[in-house]
Amino acid sequence: MWRCEGSAWPEDGPGAVLRWEGGRVSPLTAGREIGFRALGVRRCVGARGNACPLAAPVSGRTTQARCAECARLDRAHSVAADTMPDDPRPYRVYLAWFGPGLVKVGITGEARGAARLREQGAVAYSWLGRGPLMAARRTEELLRAALGVPDRIPYDAKRAVRADLPQRADRAAEVAALHARAAALPGWAETLERLECRVVDHAGVFGLDGLPPATAVVRELVDGGAVGGRLVAAAGPDLHLRTPDGGVVVVDTRLLTGWSLVRAGADAGAGVPVRALPAVRAEQGGLF
Template identity: 70%
Template sequence: MGWRCAGVGWPSGARVSVLRWEGGRVSPLALGKGLGFRAEGARRCVGARGNTCPMGAMVPGRATRARCPECARLDRAHSVAADAVPDDPRTYRVYLAWFGPGMTKVGITAEERGPARLLEQGAVVFAWLGRGPLMAARRTEELLRAALGVPDRIPYARKRAVRAALPGPDERIAEVAGLHRRALALSGWAESLEPIAFEAVDHVGVFGLDGLPAADAVVRELVDGGAVAGRLLAVAGPDLHLRTARDGIVVVDTRLMTGWDLVGAGEGEALSVPTAGVREDGVQGGLF
């Protein structure tokens, strides 16, 4: 019986990510170290809101959220992202997150979480814009989308495609700074939202992106008996970048690992799961 993965986590105040396991165990993800695992059995629903799925339902291998339809609905019913709890009394922050040239998004996160949300998304650079009540933060987020055309989502395929060719720190920060100035100059900000002066946070070093080679492939899904193994080069958001023994640089989205029972595999073991190529436009190619 293997351990059941619960995804990547960034402990509060830590600069090193961990793999989380059901039951509360964690495994540090040390860059430069070997990492290998093999999936066993079937992928099962992880439940919702801390509750076990009553059906123990199977879920598709390519789903990035390992929940059955019923558990997904329960999780969504209590989600701030879905505006399901508009009376949340916590203070929220609005942020700008940069993932590559021309790829900046706006979002909100509970102030008590600090930068965890930005680390979880793989934000290469980020800056806070303002702080205040939930709905004021939400209105400001919508203002930026409408007035400046800043999206609230950027596909992970696009993020992965540019990580090995990022510009230098000055150029990265300048793009975020320019958008921050334009955002603060907009009229229509919610009165209860307090603007925050510009201060950029750069995660290139934390993620291990300096000198990162371009990815050759991305794992499409895990399968029963399928192995993934290699040397860990970078961890950005949910993505692990591995140098494999035979298949070059391979990216594993750890969201595809949740719901599986995993056992150890040797660092040099051959990749034996379905993969796809990575194109420069961030669109994944067919299986090979």
């Protein structure tokens, strides 16, 4: 029995891995047969590297396996909460593309490199600028407002377009055009260094070329529930598994975090609650 700590995209690795308590990892390579069964109760994973003192039970449907107190402590020290305005580390502003009409502007610590973009499932991206945290934050907010882009893209919207993406050249052209629009806007923070457009495409790394449409999404794990299939793609936290019935089920690995898992056969299919993937695409205004 292994306790899952979710997936990660190491900067020095070829793809995603599933992390386990104690430091072990399992590579998530395309074509691999995967099967696991959840046992017991899902429990809080704690905050900032510290275990939850209560080992509190948490809901199977939340993507954040933390109790209310650990969630509060974790967010209190996050960049998103703006509680560290004097952080001396350099940050980068990025433009992330997830599909037609699905674009966001965000920031990440420079030390994390492109891992943050892979963790979100960005199909393509380009850096916009680099500099101190608050300069990056001010520029991020400026670009969001001026371009009319949100601070996050729902995962259902990302999943809905992965099997029907434009060609790589078209993706790169769209990112380049948006980068040019962003670069032309006045009001950037003076201490933020502007970076030229260099589009990076993750479709090959994720395994999206020829990806079949998803037929269902795992809603939650339950005690005794098993999931199994052949991995056809891994994008952000999502695993796309071809199940024995020929369908493709998406497993959000954030739902695995906090569960104790044991091996199950790849022929297990989806023996847990699932839901249909919404067909409606979330379109943005203000970009096109």
